[in-house]
Amino acid sequence: MEFSKEQLEQYTALLEDWIPKEATIAIAVWDKYIYYAAGERDLQIRVGQQVEKGSIADIVLQNGNRTEGIMDDTLFHAPYYGTGYPIHIQGERGALIVIMPLKLQSHTPFRFLTGKQEEEWRPIPIEKISYMESLQKKTWFYANKEPYKTNIPLKELQLRLPDSFLRIHRSYIVNVSFIDRIIRDFSSNLLILLHDGTELPVSQTYTSEVRNALGF
Numbered sequence: 001m002e003f004s005k006e007q008l009e010q011y012t013a014l015l016e017d018w019i020p021k022e023a024t025i026a027i028a029v030w031d032k033y034i035y036y037a038a039g040e041r042d043l044q045i046r047v048g049q050q051v052e053k054g055s056i057a058d059i060v061l062q063n064g065n066r067t068e069g070i071m072d073d074t075l076f077h078a079p080y081y082g083t084g085y086p087i088h089i090q091g092e093r094g095a096l097i098v099i100m101p102l103k104l105q106s107h108t109p110f111r112f113l114t115g116k117q118e119e120e121w122r123p124i125p126i127e128k129i130s131y132m133e134s135l136q137k138k139t140w141f142y143a144n145k146e147p148y149k150t151n152i153p154l155k156e157l158q159l160r161l162p163d164s165f166l167r168i169h170r171s172y173i174v175n176v177s178f179i180d181r182i183i184r185d186f187s188s189n190l191l192i193l194l195h196d197g198t199e200l201p202v203s204q205t206y207t208s209e210v211r212n213a214l215g216f
Contacts, residue, residue, distance in 0.1 A: 060084035115148020
């Protein structure tokens with residue numbers, strides 16, 4: 001069954017007055033996405049793509065009820081907050097999904113993180129942290145090039161970091177204040193260089209979000 005773009009955009013027009021402009025909107029019918037408009041959190045869904053099992057769209061299509069929650073990075077390589085609504089289009093059962101940037105959710109930002117070095121724990125002011133890394137199922141953050149270990153995973157840190165922090169990769173969150181410049185590597189992927197010489201890759205999943213956040 002064919003659905004016109006104008007018909008699908010009627011649903012998004014109804015949402016304009018009560019959702020932030022940064023929101024991403026997806027519409028699925030049966031088991032496929034039929035509409036996608038990327039916002040700040042771009043999950044890189046394609047029209048015609050199969051609905052992922054366990055996603056918010058899948059849950060709404062299965063139970064026919066409004067569903068919301070924070071999803072981890074298992075399905076789209078990036079955590080996201082979504083709300084799904086059951087809808088009907090031309091008599092077909094569907095789901096309307098509103099995907100919000102995680103930082104729009106109400107969480108008190110961290111003022112410091114306590115990290116472990118050997119058998120010592122040190123509270124580090126958040127503004128002194130240059131970047132964070134997930135490595136071998138452990139989370140590390142760096143201040144003055146010194147590594148500190150924390151038990152808080154990146155997906156939870158992301159919820160409570162100030163706006164100066166930006167997720168650029170499944171394994172990295174960077175403090176924008178420490179960015180020296182952004183270049184392209186030999187494969188034309190973005191590469192972030194920090195003032196201390198550290199090089200961090202930007203994954204394809206986060207490229208659009210990084211460009212939107214930094215305005216280039």
